[in-house]
Amino acid sequence: MTAQILDGKATAAAIKSELAVRVAALKERGIVPGLGTVLVGDDPGSRWYVNGKHRDCAEIGIASIQRELPATATQEDVENVVRELNADPACTGYIVQLPLPKGLDQNRVLELMDPDKDADGLHPTSLGRLVLGIDGPLPCTPLGIVELLRRHDVAIDGAEVVVVGRGITVGRSIGLLLTRRSENATVTLCHTGTRDLASHLRNADIVVAAAGVPHLVKPEDVKPGAAVLDVGVSRSEGKIVGDVHPGVAEVAAWISPNPGGVGPMTRAMLLNNIVEAAERRAGA
Secondary structure, three states, rough: OEEEEOOHHHHHHHHHHHHHHHHHHHHHHHOOOOEEEEEEEEEOHHHHHHHHHHHHHHHOOEEEEEEEEOOOOOOOHHHHHHHHHOOOOOOOOOEOOOOOOOOOOHHHHHHHOOOHEEOOOHHHHHHHHHHOOOOOOHHHHHHHHHHHHHOOOOOOOOEEEEEEOOOOOOOOHEEEEHOOOOOOOEEEEEEOOOOHHHHHOOOOEEEEOOOOOOOOOOOOHHOOOOEEEEEOOOOEOEEEEEEEOHHHOOOOOEOOOOOOOOOHHHHHHHHHHHHHHHHHOOOO
16 A cells, blocks of 8 residues: 555645635725734744745735844843734734744743734634634644645544644644544544553554654554654754654555645645634624
């Protein structure tokens, strides 16, 4: 068996085309969605991510609002920019690019954000809304994973899902999405401290690997016919590798490439959160 590819690039492109239509409809009503970014310092990786987000915005007609501060910026400087974006009617939602330079209180900055402008879906209020089933921005990477599975007709309802990794970006938040009645999956959260990870993996219909450990998920530990999503990124011998061993492609029915799988979907869901926020405010 050779796994079929969960193609994040093609799926994200299709989603962006759909979003462009919705953005055009908003503009006909005089509403221009705007995505803001806050970049502190000049880390090449962070700048690359931010630039990519604004390229995505340009593709579908979302306005870009860029705020950049030097690495020497004080806590007050950063907080003032956050307050400015909270008050800016042109900014539908925004992200603070992480990590912030050392010496800045990252949590304090994030808590200052207006929850209704939380484009990443990871503000404490957004996560609370998700738990309570209240409409609001959803975490981008988990939402991208769910959408990638849906659009490839991978059965989620009733599936046994094993998530490997306990970070807030994916591990701890994806279970909240997958256990909603609309998805109806059963989720087991594992991590690098799980005593017998292999036994959990062998029972999984869907595996989400997000631990940041190179090739943690091995072919012999995957149930034949499973869907495997490789989210983790780490370095091994100078190369960027994922959490899933390449040999898993010979066992699984579906596999997401890394890169090119979940990453493009995360960016597409960021745009989706902005468009949905604009539609909510417009009463669409």
